[in-house]
Amino acid sequence: MDKGIIKRISESAIWRSIFRTGIPDTDLKRSMFMYHNFFLHIFPVKMKRHGLKFSYTFCLGGISCLLFIILTVTGILLMFLYTPSIERAYFDMKALALVFNGKILRNLHRWSAHGMVVTVFLHMVRVFYTRSYRPPREFNWVIGIGLLILTLALSYTGYLLPWDQLAYWGITVGTTIMSYAPFVGKYIRFFMLGADEVGHEALLRFYVLHCVVLPFLTAILIAIHFWRIRKDGGISDPL
Amino acid sequence: MNRFRIRIPDPPWFEENIGCENACPVNTRAPRYILAISQGDYDRAFLINREDNLFPAILGRICVHPCEEKCRRGLFIDSPISICSLKRASADHKGSPPPIKKVTHRREKRVAIIGAGPSGLSAAHDLARLGYEVTLYESYSIPGGMLNVGIPPYRLPREIVQEAIEEVKKIGVEMILNTPIGQELNLEELRRRYDAVYIAAGAHKAEKLGIPGEDLKGVIHGVTFMRMVNLKEDLEVRGKRVAVVGGGNTAMDASRSSLRMGAKEVMILYRRTKEEMPVDPREIEQVEEEGIQVNYLTQPIEVLSKDGVNVSGARCIKNRLGDPEKDGRRRPIPIEGSEFEIEIDFLIPAVSQSPDISFLPEEIGLEISRWDRLVVDPDTFETNIKGIFAGGDFVTGPRDVIRVIADGRKAALSIHHYLSGERLKKGEAYFTPLVNHEICPEIEKIPRQKMETIPVFERHSLEKEVELGFSKEMAQREAHRCLKCHIFTIFDRSKCILCGGCVDICPKTCFRMAELKEVEGDEKFLKLVESLYGSPFEEIKRLNIATLIIKDESRCIQCSLCAKRCPTGAITMEEYHRGSIFYR
Numbered sequence: 001m002d003k004g005i006i007k008r009i010s011e012s013a014i015w016r017s018i019f020r021t022g023i024p025d026t027d028l029k030r031s032m033f034m035y036h037n038f039f040l041h042i043f044p045v046k047m048k049r050h051g052l053k054f055s056y057t058f059c060l061g062g063i064s065c066l067l068f069i070i071l072t073v074t075g076i077l078l079m080f081l082y083t084p085s086i087e088r089a090y091f092d093m094k095a096l097a098l099v100f101n102g103k104i105l106r107n108l109h110r111w112s113a114h115g116m117v118v119t120v121f122l123h124m125v126r127v128f129y130t131r132s133y134r135p136p137r138e139f140n141w142v143i144g145i146g147l148l149i150l151t152l153a154l155s156y157t158g159y160l161l162p163w164d165q166l167a168y169w170g171i172t173v174g175t176t177i178m179s180y181a182p183f184v185g186k187y188i189r190f191f192m193l194g195a196d197e198v199g200h201e202a203l204l205r206f207y208v209l210h211c212v213v214l215p216f217l218t219a220i221l222i223a224i225h226f227w228r229i230r231k232d233g234g235i236s237d238p239l
Numbered sequence: 240m241n242r243f244r245i246r247i248p249d250p251p252w253f254e255e256n257i258g259c260e261n262a263c264p265v266n267t268r269a270p271r272y273i274l275a276i277s278q279g280d281y282d283r284a285f286l287i288n289r290e291d292n293l294f295p296a297i298l299g300r301i302c303v304h305p306c307e308e309k310c311r312r313g314l315f316i317d318s319p320i321s322i323c324s325l326k327r328a329s330a331d332h333k334g335s336p337p338p339i340k341k342v343t344h345r346r347e348k349r350v351a352i353i354g355a356g357p358s359g360l361s362a363a364h365d366l367a368r369l370g371y372e373v374t375l376y377e378s379y380s381i382p383g384g385m386l387n388v389g390i391p392p393y394r395l396p397r398e399i400v401q402e403a404i405e406e407v408k409k410i411g412v413e414m415i416l417n418t419p420i421g422q423e424l425n426l427e428e429l430r431r432r433y434d435a436v437y438i439a440a441g442a443h444k445a446e447k448l449g450i451p452g453e454d455l456k457g458v459i460h461g462v463t464f465m466r467m468v469n470l471k472e473d474l475e476v477r478g479k480r481v482a483v484v485g486g487g488n489t490a491m492d493a494s495r496s497s498l499r500m501g502a503k504e505v506m507i508l509y510r511r512t513k514e515e516m517p518v519d520p521r522e523i524e525q526v527e528e529e530g531i532q533v534n535y536l537t538q539p540i541e542v543l544s545k546d547g548v549n550v551s552g553a554r555c556i557k558n559r560l561g562d563p564e565k566d567g568r569r570r571p572i573p574i575e576g577s578e579f580e581i582e583i584d585f586l587i588p589a590v591s592q593s594p595d596i597s598f599l600p601e602e603i604g605l606e607i608s609r610w611d612r613l614v615v616d617p618d619t620f621e622t623n624i625k626g627i628f629a630g631g632d633f634v635t636g637p638r639d640v641i642r643v644i645a646d647g648r649k650a651a652l653s654i655h656h657y658l659s660g661e662r663l664k665k666g667e668a669y670f671t672p673l674v675n676h677e678i679c680p681e682i683e684k685i686p687r688q689k690m691e692t693i694p695v696f697e698r699h700s701l702e703k704e705v706e707l708g709f710s711k712e713m714a715q716r717e718a719h720r721c722l723k724c725h726i727f728t729i730f731d732r733s734k735c736i737l738c739g740g741c742v743d744i745c746p747k748t749c750f751r752m753a754e755l756k757e758v759e760g761d762e763k764f765l766k767l768v769e770s771l772y773g774s775p776f777e778e779i780k781r782l783n784i785a786t787l788i789i790k791d792e793s794r795c796i797q798c799s800l801c802a803k804r805c806p807t808g809a810i811t812m813e814e815y816h817r818g819s820i821f822y823r
Contacts, residue, residue: 026683028798031746035800045743230739233752 044230051235056130060123064151065222067116071154072215074109082161084207086200089163113155120151132236140228143221150218157210160203171206172198243753243789245760247767250668253815256792257724258309259322264645266820267291269306269322270725276325277718279711282336284329289339290819292326292644293361294403297386299327300395300706303519303639312722315747315794318687320721321709328714339368339410346370348658351433353420356384357640358439358631360404361647362654363412365821369655373412374433378419379470384441385632386640388466389489391496392702421598430603430626435654437620438613438629439647440598442637446591448484452542453588457550461489461589468496468701477501480582482553484508484539485589486516491523493587494531499701505531506581510538510558510571521690525705528695536560536571540578542586552582594633603627612636620650621657628654648821668817670729676799676812679719683796688717725815726797728790732771734809737786741801741810747794750801755785 009015010022024033034045050056081099082092096102124144127133133141160171175198179189194201229235246252255261259269268287275284288295304323313319350366352359355377363373381387386400408414420426420440429436445460447453459467459474461483467474481502483494486509498505507526509516512535516523526533536558543552557577560569596613599605606614606623613629615622620630630646632638656662679685691707698705709717742750755768765776772779779785802810 021680027746028678028683028796029680031744031798031800032680035744035804045746046748 044234047234048237050238056238057235058122058126060119060126064116064119064123067112067119068218068222070112071109071116074105074112075211075215077105078109079211084161084204086163086203089161089203093162093164113158116151117155120148124148130236130239136232137228137236140225140232143225143228147218147221147225150214150221154210154214154218157206157214160198160206161210163203168198171202175202243751243758245758245764245787245789247760247763249763253668253727256727257815258311258314259306259320260725262305262309263292264305264642265292265648267306267326268725268817268819270721270723272329273320273322273325273718273721274723276329276714277721279715281329281332281711282334284325285333285336287819288326288329289336291821292641293364293648294357294644295326296330296399297357297395297403298641298644299323299325299330299708300399301390302326302641305641311724311793311796312720316683316722316796321687321690321717324688324690324709325714325717328709328711331708332711332714339406342368342370342410344370346372346659348372348434349374349432350435350437350654350658351376351429352437352439353426353429354378354384354438354440354631354633355382355404355414355416356439356441356631356643357386358441358633358643358647358650359384359437360407361644362437362439362630362651363647364407364410365648365651366654367407367410367412369651371655371658375412375414376418376420376424376429377414377416378440380417381470382414382416385443388443388469389462389492391465391468391492391499393495393499393698393700393705394492396702396704419598421600426598426600426627427603434658435626435628437647437650437654438627438633439631439643439650440594440633442592442594442632444593444595445588446593448539448588448590450539450541452544452550455542455544455550456548457584458542458586458588461485461493461587462592464493464587464589465489465496468500474500476585478503479584480504481585481587482506482508482539482581482583483587483589486511486518487589487591488518488522489592490587490589491518491526493589495526495529496701497585497587498529498531499699502585506583507531507533508537508539508553508555509533509535511560511568512536515568525692529698530695538571538573539586539588540573543580550584550586552580553586554578554580592632592637594636618649619653619656620646621653626657628657652821665820666818668815670727670813670815672729673726673812673814676726676797676802678796678798682720682722685716685720687720688713722796724795724797726812727792727815728795728797728799728801729811729813730788731809731811734807735788736807736809737788738806740804740806741788744800744804746798746800747796749791749795751789751791753787753789754783755780755787756783758787758789 016022020036021029021032024030031045034040034043081096081102083089093106096106127141127144156174160167175189175192178192179185181188190196192202192205193199194205257270260266263269268291272284272287275281275287285295292298302323306322307313307319310319310322346369349372352363352373352375355375359375360382363375367373375382379388382404383400386395387397418424420429426436443462443466445462447460452458476497477500479502481494481497481504483490483497483505486507490507494505494507513523537555538558539553539555541554542550543554545551555578556573558571559574561572562570564570594612596607596611599613603624605627608614613622613634615629615634620628622629628650630650631643652663688709690709692705693703693707697703737752739752742752768779768785769776772785797812799812802812
């Protein structure tokens, strides 16, 4: 028993068949660890030191991404408890108070959504003030704008789902504003609502957009956004 | 904006980047023999060594190993590979490697070599292998020069030297001992009898300290002292107090030999500090272990005598260090009023040696420099007299064994050119791709192996070797530390898609993606860029259309992660091969 328990485990055949390079205590082993590990291999092995400085990024992009993940997880759980029909939507929402941790679930989703709008906006402010929108990152800035629009669209489509007075009139006012667009306004409103006024068709439409179409597009754009960061040479250089 | 200097790899670039090999005066292919040792093939390791430096067993013990100073591992990770000790291991653990091939092609010409030291022996060896009839003239009763009369046997056992001499004899070199040139036989006579003469008489003349009392009985200069010790001449040191002056190898040898011969007390007086000492730190460690007192920042200013005949003491002065001198070592400055006296029976000044040129006849008209050295062409080793060549310590003053061996071997090639008109060309270097190059993940964690020595209480004989050498296991472990700088990452530009995978994965951050405006290069680089893009360089730079992947080779540890990561197979690991620069 002259070997410590950690050493015995880390030198065992089972451990070594899973973690091939051992504890990454040298530069070489750190690189090998990233290279051989499924979960780590998509990450960069190294990054610029200044990129780790909190006051440069304030982690706003990362926080936005984390909030999106929280929204996805809580959203999926909420889908188990919600029916997108005008007869049941409001009562399902109210019934969440009776479900185990249901209130926390709904509020996590609600506040994360508000938070994401704020952090995405602040992230864009940070990118703007650090001049990170400039070449070679100009295309990623455009993708970022797409993500801002999707974030707002997700918030708006989610607004109707509780089917309460606030939701009903919010969407009524919103879609009425849309109809004021010259020539095509009426068509846009009909396209959004699936009918002439906010009703069952609109709720279903918003539900599908909110739960399937928009999250799917957002996930794809987030992936491209992250991939482009690496392709464009990592985080921008300090000012 | 030009932050990076670009060089397109060419043969000299590859050679420069194998630091150890390039630093060695005979370009010993160290990574190759270390690789052989790591595979347990000691015979191959020995043969590679023998081709390059002739005497691995000797050099493995006493070489000053300039290679280790340039070892990439020593420069960037921890401490260098024990290249020198591995050389010894290759000789210690060899089985029975094939003997040196007999010379088949005999030539008519005859060459005389003055001095059977390392330089003379290596020149004789190479010339004999080229088919010349070689005769070595040695003034002492034994050949070997400083190997036998300068270095004590506890550092270099005599049978090892003898073995090397026998090998040289075996290829047909005649050795005439006890024949100093300039007495019965002189240089002119040699010139008449031989087609070429190589003078490698070494630097056996002691340099004096130039202080009062240096002629007293009991003052023996280091090189003389060591010769007397090694030739077992009458020298009564038992029970005496000895002070050795100097900080070089001769000083260490003289002090340690005195101790082994029974001196009551031995001290070293060195005018600078430990940092400036021009000896291997391992040797200083051993000196201290053996109980020799080293007085740093101390120098003698007068040798004292009570009876006017024998040494009874020395007056010394303390120094402080001043500004650095030309060689980078700080100048010692005596501190006024710090004089003190020591009681001693022997003073051994071992500060420097010089060649004894008194045997060179003036009538021949050999050119002598202001510093009493024979003037030779540094490339051909030719003197101003046709047919007379000189090299080794004789032309430069004391250096080290590997440098004089290099002189001997280069002079042999030059003499061959002089006698035959033929200029032997270097063999072409080439690369072989490695299919599965793997590196041990723990490589950076393996510590430098420490060589075992015999315990201090056993170090009372001059003959008993102190260092025991590496065991096979230790040698292999040490060899596994080698980064194998002779393996290179070779890039196929046409396959690279500039994905940056190599830049990212490299654990040592060797790679970088750069724009043209960030780099500067030579004419060759400009031409390459122009040929790739078909426009003038400035135009390409202005349009910013070229992207470069550049590599800092000096940090590479040959882990091959870049080659594995490369999605297009643009990077391959390839091993650099070349033959010995002397065996042609």
